[in-house]
Each structure stands twice: as structure tokens, then as C-alpha cells.
Amino acid sequence: MGKIDVLNGNKAAAYGAKLARVELLAAYPITPQTPLVEYLATYVADGEIDADLVEVESEHSALSVLQGGVLAGARTFTGTSSQGLALMYEPYIRTSTMRMPIVMALVTREVISPQTVWGGQQDAVTVREAGWIQIWCETVQEILDTVVQAYKIAENKEVLIPVNVCYDGFSLSHMAERVELPDQELVDQFLPASDISHLKLDPAKPMSVDPLTAGPMLTEFRHKQVTAMKRAEEVIEEVRQEWAEKFGRDHGGMIDTYRMEDAEIAIVCLGSPAGTARVVIDQMREQGIKVGMLRIRVLRPFPVEAVKQILSKVKAIGVIDRNVSFAAGFGISYLEVKQAFGGEKMPPMLDFIGGLGGSDVTLANIGDAVLLTQYVANGGKWKDVTWFGLDPIDFEQLDQSKLRKMMGDDQDDELLRGVIS
Amino acid sequence: MGVKDGERDNVNFSTIPKGAKPTLVKDDSFFTKKRFGFIFNEEKQIKEAYKEITKVEDMLSPGNSACLGCHAELALRTTLRILGPNTILAIPPGCMGGIGVVGFQGGAGTKIPVFFPLLDNTAAMLAGIKRAYRRQGRDDINVVAFAGDGGTADAGFQSLSGAAERGENIIYICYDNEAYMNTGVQRSGTTPKWSWTQTTPIGDGSRGKSQKGKDMPMIMAQHGIPYVATANPSFLPDYIEKLKKAMQVKNGMSYIHLYSGCPTGWKFPTEKTIEVGKIAVETNLYPLWECENGKFKLTHKVWKRRPISDYTQSMQKYAHLSPEEISELQGIVDSNYKRLEKLCKL
Numbered sequence: 001m002g003k004i005d006v007l008n009g010n011k012a013a014a015y016g017a018k019l020a021r022v023e024l025l026a027a028y029p030i031t032p033q034t035p036l037v038e039y040l041a042t043y044v045a046d047g048e049i050d051a052d053l054v055e056v057e058s059e060h061s062a063l064s065v066l067q068g069g070v071l072a073g074a075r076t077f078t079g080t081s082s083q084g085l086a087l088m089y090e091p092y093i094r095t096s097t098m099r100m101p102i103v104m105a106l107v108t109r110e111v112i113s114p115q116t117v118w119g120g121q122q123d124a125v126t127v128r129e130a131g132w133i134q135i136w137c138e139t140v141q142e143i144l145d146t147v148v149q150a151y152k153i154a155e156n157k158e159v160l161i162p163v164n165v166c167y168d169g170f171s172l173s174h175m176a177e178r179v180e181l182p183d184q185e186l187v188d189q190f191l192p193a194s195d196i197s198h199l200k201l202d203p204a205k206p207m208s209v210d211p212l213t214a215g216p217m218l219t220e221f222r223h224k225q226v227t228a229m230k231r232a233e234e235v236i237e238e239v240r241q242e243w244a245e246k247f248g249r250d251h252g253g254m255i256d257t258y259r260m261e262d263a264e265i266a267i268v269c270l271g272s273p274a275g276t277a278r279v280v281i282d283q284m285r286e287q288g289i290k291v292g293m294l295r296i297r298v299l300r301p302f303p304v305e306a307v308k309q310i311l312s313k314v315k316a317i318g319v320i321d322r323n324v325s326f327a328a329g330f331g332i333s334y335l336e337v338k339q340a341f342g343g344e345k346m347p348p349m350l351d352f353i354g355g356l357g358g359s360d361v362t363l364a365n366i367g368d369a370v371l372l373t374q375y376v377a378n379g380g381k382w383k384d385v386t387w388f389g390l391d392p393i394d395f396e397q398l399d400q401s402k403l404r405k406m407m408g409d410d411q412d413d414e415l416l417r418g419v420i421s
Numbered sequence: 422m423g424v425k426d427g428e429r430d431n432v433n434f435s436t437i438p439k440g441a442k443p444t445l446v447k448d449d450s451f452f453t454k455k456r457f458g459f460i461f462n463e464e465k466q467i468k469e470a471y472k473e474i475t476k477v478e479d480m481l482s483p484g485n486s487a488c489l490g491c492h493a494e495l496a497l498r499t500t501l502r503i504l505g506p507n508t509i510l511a512i513p514p515g516c517m518g519g520i521g522v523v524g525f526q527g528g529a530g531t532k533i534p535v536f537f538p539l540l541d542n543t544a545a546m547l548a549g550i551k552r553a554y555r556r557q558g559r560d561d562i563n564v565v566a567f568a569g570d571g572g573t574a575d576a577g578f579q580s581l582s583g584a585a586e587r588g589e590n591i592i593y594i595c596y597d598n599e600a601y602m603n604t605g606v607q608r609s610g611t612t613p614k615w616s617w618t619q620t621t622p623i624g625d626g627s628r629g630k631s632q633k634g635k636d637m638p639m640i641m642a643q644h645g646i647p648y649v650a651t652a653n654p655s656f657l658p659d660y661i662e663k664l665k666k667a668m669q670v671k672n673g674m675s676y677i678h679l680y681s682g683c684p685t686g687w688k689f690p691t692e693k694t695i696e697v698g699k700i701a702v703e704t705n706l707y708p709l710w711e712c713e714n715g716k717f718k719l720t721h722k723v724w725k726r727r728p729i730s731d732y733t734q735s736m737q738k739y740a741h742l743s744p745e746e747i748s749e750l751q752g753i754v755d756s757n758y759k760r761l762e763k764l765c766k767l
Binding site: 206 | 526554
């Protein structure tokens with residue numbers, strides 16, 4: 001076992017990149033990713049990472065420098081957030097279509113307007129069709145481990161798709177946790193030196209990269225990209241297994257579940273609210289409510305089969321979303337789960353939107369979600385979308401007031417205090 | 422097919438005053454007159470230069486679809502001959518991409534590694550390539566951009582300026598045909614004052630582009646990079662020498678700004694490209710200079726400056742100009758040249 005340290009999410013991501021022995025780094029600071037850039041710079045300055053750090057003038061150039069690096073065969077790393085991702089979008093979408101195995105920490109944040117710098121998931125879910133693999137983390141340990149795993153997935157010759165390691169801004173990026181640091185030697189065994197040569201620009205072997213391509217060939221390219229995404233699902237599971245065997249830790253593969261074995265209702269989470277949900281589920285279980293959690297660990301490719309298989313067994317589903325879709329006023333996770341079932345019969349499902357712009361998804365919020373989901377599971381009627389803090393919930397009417405009282409009110413929460421002490 | 426000048430379907434001539442025809446001034450450039458000994462020397466240089474470049478392999482595949490009389494294609498062929506096979510080439514979207522330099526449907530456009538960057542990230546991508554190769558101990562590879570004025574002075578400027586400031590060891594060549602020619606003659610940041618383009622047409626409310634063009638080579642010189650030069654494919658020996666100097670730079674960026682005459686977009690007869698390029702230099706509109714480690718130097722002395730009207734009359738994009746406007750243009754040329762002369766004396 002490696003050393004134990006206390007790291008925040010950004011430092012864990014930087015440490016993961018160090019363990020992966022990245023060769024070329026380029027990043028532009030943006031809240032809440034900024035400390036990540038500082039940690040990387042410090043690692044390079046201290047000689048802990050043997051890499052070139054390019055101090056670029058924008059996010060657009062950050063990813064562009066890495067694309068150049070890949071064209072010369074280098075293992076590369078960067079990170080971004082929100083508006084930085086928006087500025088990066090042009091090279092971002094091209095990273096995946098050029099099949100460049102770049103790994104990027106996506107420290108998720110709300111997008112403006114109104115002006116905001118705090119957490120949320122809107123930036124990442126907005127680019128989910130850009131062809132990147134998106135792995136969402138729940139803990140700081142998972143961030144570190146996933147960054148290393150991401151290279152193994154991205155550089156797999158049958159995948160060659162860039163990976164976003166997504167973690168919620170502030171909730172994870174700035175939260176310090178106990179973290180096990182894997183041994184470099186063990187990581188080297190797990191992840192050999194990079195061998196990226198499928199699009200290398202080498203004067204000894206001249207090649208034209210990305211020439212003008214007309215419809216039929218482009219269609220074939222896109223089809224291959226989709227096929228590789230499908231293959232990535234298997235590779236993600238393989239990497240999960242190998243990681244668990246070597247390092248003794250398992251964060252899940254495409255999905256992660258908690259107390260789902262005998263669950264009658266399920267809470268679906270993406271990212272940091274999952275940690276809060278675990279506490280709520282334990283409490284609710286004590287009250288006799290058979291609730292479990294399904295955490296969507298990989299948003300792209302989407303774990304269609306796993307989601308269907310697990311969620312079709314429950315009586316009702318409550319989805320927690322820190323993001324919105326303008327399709328029909330739902331959150332993205334809700335739409336994705338619904339899409340996974342297609343037209344097939346599925347349990348009733350409720351969507352809960354909250355945690356936008358850095359507001360918390362509290363224990364009480366998730367408690368409400370569980371109670372309402374259970375109410376629906378028992379045949380009650382409730383509207384499809386509930387916005388935490390905006391939509392009033394009359395628990396007297398639902399005959400759940402006793403349980404609701406147990407959850408306390410938002411921040412001033414007995415359970416929360418219990419967790420902190 | 423015999424398409425007559427002025428009848429190309431991709432150029433809209435409706436905005437040009439009727440009856441305006443390009444009147445090429447009789448070529449009395451000293452280049453062809455053997456009046457002085459230095460002219461003889463220069464002809465000798467040209468012959469030697471041609472001998473030199475034709476001895477080495479042409480790295481640009483035959484059969485590209487450049488317009489007749491394209492200055493940039495000539496420049497690119499020469500550039501690749503000088504750079505040689507140990508080169509990685511970036512061709513951002515623009516005329517050279519459009520003519521098939523990067524390739525099309527499985528065919529390659531050059532005999533060296535080549536790729537399309539985005540319009541606006543050429544310098545950053547090249548920086549990444551250079552850094553990665555340097556780490557692999559392969560510092561000998563020329564990492565080169567051949568970009569149009571849009572990808573350089575406009576959309577690509579942020580990336581270029583950032584790379585220059587960071588001292589990225591790349592060679593950046595801009596071929597400046599003074600508009601977005603690949604998309605059909607729309608104004609760019611380097612389009613000169615009063616030039617006709619499709620987006621700065623001539624009409625009751627418009628006399629062409631109303632602003633002066635960006636002085637890109639001067640802007641790049643102010644970045645303090647080791648080597649900046651202007652060049653012109655009509656003066657190949659001068660360009661070849663500058664490119665060789667650029668290749669020797671190891672401590673930062675080299676930037677070469679290439680004048681690039683465009684018969685299609687500027688509307689002059691296709692066989693007059695070299696001549697128009699010469700007039701640009703001989704009117705002092707496009708003086709040939711270099712700035713090596715901060716030291717400015719004129720590399721081609723114009724002995725008898727020609728009036729700017731010789732230039733404006735050589736193409737239709739200035740056909741609408743009034744005598745007053747021509748004299749104002751002359752004023753701009755003179756003051757730019759005076760400033761350059763002063764810089765060269767520093």
C-alpha cells in the first residue's frame with residue numbers, strides 16, 4: 001500500500017497526472033480548476049514531473065498545444081472549467097474526432113449568465129455529445145485513481161478516445177479528504193509508457209493528418225467513433241477490474257451502486273451528491289425505507305444496459321440533477337435514464353433539480369427526494385420535476401411529516417452535524 | 422476552356438465601376454534593365470537561386486488546384502524545397518488548404534508530414550509538436566506554419582501572439598493575399614485601405630475598406646522574437662536567404678510575412694503576378710526588410726521609387742480610386758517607409 005495523505009480534488013488530479021508520467025502539460029487557470037494548474041506548475045518546478053508545462057494564453061491554446069503534443073507522440077494532460085471549456089470547445093470537439101487520447105480534468109461549474117464562479121454540472125453535461133468519454137467522480141480518492149485509469153482507457157488501441165475526468169467544482173475540487181497515494185512502481189506496471197503513434201507526424205514516415213474528407217468517408221469515420229465508444233464500455237470495466245486487483249480499491253465501472261440489492265426505490269446520482277445520498281440512504285434504511293443508489297459513473301458512453309437492468313427492479317426512481325436540459329425542463333440524468341429505457345415499461349421516475357451555481361444538495365434535499373419517490377412508489381401522484389428550494393412540498397399532505405422532521409431543515413441539519421462530528 | 426479575365430464565376434464584378442480595366446504600367450523596373458552593375462549581380466543571384474532550388478526535390482505534390490498565377494503556391498513550393506524533407510508542415514484553413522496541400526480522400530498533398538490545424542490554433546499546435554519532439558531529442562525537425570492572413574492576423578492572432586511571447590521555437594510563415602480568398606474575397610485585418618472586397622464593396626456609401634490594414638510583420642517584430650522578415654515571391658533569392666536564417670533560429674519564433682499577389686481576388690491578369698509583386702516593392706508599398714534580434718535592416722534597396730499609382734493601376738481592386746485617394750495612399754506608403762528607414766538607422 002502506498003502513502004496516506006490529505007489532498008483536495010485538484011491536487012489529487014495533479015497527482016494522478018504525475019503518477020501517469022505525463023510528458024506535456026498545458027493549462028490556463030480558471031476557477032475552480034485554478035489550483036490544479038498551480039499544483040502542476042509546482043510539480044514541474046520541483047522536478048517531480050518530468051514534463052514540459054506550456055503556460056498558454058487561453059484554454060483554446062491549452063488543448064491545441066496538447067493536440068500538437070499527441071501528433072508528436074506525447075502523453076498529455078490539462079484541466080478546465082465552465083467558460084474555459086466554452087472557449088476550448090473548438091479544439092475540444094476536434095480532440096475526439098481526431099481520436100486523440102488526451103486526458104482532461106473537467107472541474108464542473110455553473111455556466112454564466114448570471115455571473116457565477118461556483119459549482120454545478122452544466123458545463124460538462126452541455127458538451128456530452130462532443131465525443132469524449134466522461135467519467136464522473138464522487139470522492140477525492142476516486143479523482144486520483146480515475147486520472148490514471150483514464151490513460152489506460154483512452155490509449156487503448158481499440159478505443160483512442162479522449163477522457164474527461166469530471167468532478168464537481170468546490171464540492172470536490174476544494175474538498176480535502178484522506179487519500180491513499182499509489183506506489184509509482186505499481187502504477188508503472190498498470191500503465192506502461194505511452195505509445196501513441198496512430199497519427200504521428202514523423203518526417204521519417206510522412207503522413208497527412210486530417211485531410212479534406214467528403215461525406216461517405218466521413219460517415220465511416222463517425223461510425224467507427226461510435227463503435228469505439230461501445231468498445232470503451234468494455235475497456236472501462238476491464239480497467240476497473242485490473243485496478244481493483246492491483247490497488248484494492250473499486251469505484252465502480254460504468255456505474256456504481258449502493259445498497260441496491262433489496263432496494264424498492266432508487267436514487268440516481270451524478271457526481272458529488274452521491275456522497276450525501278449514501279448518508280441519507282443509511283438513515284432512511286434505519287427508518288425501514290428500502291432505498292438504494294445508482295451512481296452514473298460514466299455519462300458518455302451511457303451505461304444503458306446496466307441502468308435498465310438495475311432500475312427496472314425498483315418501484316420508483318428519484319433522480320438528482322445539478323444541471324438542466326432545455327428539452328422539457330428536466331435534468332440531464334433524468335433524460336438519459338428515460339432514454340435508456342426507450343419505450344419499454346419502467347417504474348415511475350421523478351426528477352429533482354438543485355445544487356446549481358454552488359448551492360448545496362443537502363441531506364434534507366435528498367431526504368425529500370427519497371420521501372417523494374417512496375410516496376410515488378406507493379401509488380401517490382407527484383409532478384415530474386421538483387426544484388429544490390423553489391417548489392414547496394407539503395409533507396402533511398403526503399403523510400410523511402414524521403420522517404421529514406427527522407431530516408431537519410437544509411443547512412441546520414442534525415444529521416449533517418452528526419456527520420461533521 | 423479559355424475563361425477570360427473578369428469572367429470568373431467565383432468573383433463578383435458587379436461592384437466594380439463599368440469600363441474600369443486593369444492598365445498594367447509598362448514594366449520599366451530596374452530589374453530588367455541592365456543599367457547598373459548591381460542589377461547584373463541581382464540577375465546572377467536569381468539564376469543561382471533557381472539553380473539551387475531546382476536541384477532539390479519539389480516536396481509539393483503536382484496536381485493541386487491553385488488558381489492560375491497564384492503567388493502563394495510558388496512561395497510554398499520554394500519554401501518546401503528550402504526546408505527539405507525534415508519538416509512538419511501546418512496548413513490552417515485557407516487557400517493552401519483549399520487547393521489540396523493537406524490532401525483529399527486518401528491522397529496526400531505534400532511529401533512531408535502535413536496537417537490541418539484549426540484556423541485559430543496553428544501556433545499553439547506547432548508549439549506542442551516542437552516541445553514534444555524536443556523532449557525526444559529531435560530538435561532538428563523544422564516545425565513550420567504556412568498560414569494565410571486570416572489565420573494569422575485575425576482569428577489566429579491570439580495563438581500566434583501567445584506562442585511568440587513564450588518563445589516557442591517554430592517558423593511561422595504568413596502568406597498575405599490581403600483578404601479571405603479561399604472563401605471568395607472577403608475583407609481581412611490586413612486588407613489595405615480602399616481595397617475592394619466582397620464585404621467592402623464599392624457603392625454610393627462605400628469606397629472599399631475604410632480602415633488601414635494591420636502591419637503584421639511590424640507587430641510581430643514588437644514581440645521581440647529573434648527573427649522577423651518581410652518577403653515577396655517576386656524576389657525569390659531574398660526570400661530564400663531569409664528562410665534559411667529563420668531555420669537557424671533556436672531560441673524563439675521566426676516570423677516571415679510573405680506578400681502574396683492574388684489574380685483572382687485582386688483582379689489582374691494571371692500572367693502578371695510576378696510583375697505586380699515587383700511593383701509592390703518598387704513603390705515602397707511592400708519594402709523588403711528583416712529584424713534580426715531587434716536590429717532592423719532593409720534587404721532590398723529601391724533605387725528609383727515608383728509612384729503608388731503604378732501599383733493601383735495594375736489591378737482592378739483599386740480601379741475606383743480618385744486622384745485624391747491615390748495621393749492619400751501615397752502618403753500612407755511614404756510615412757510607413759520613413760518610419761521603417763528610421764528603425765533601420767537605430
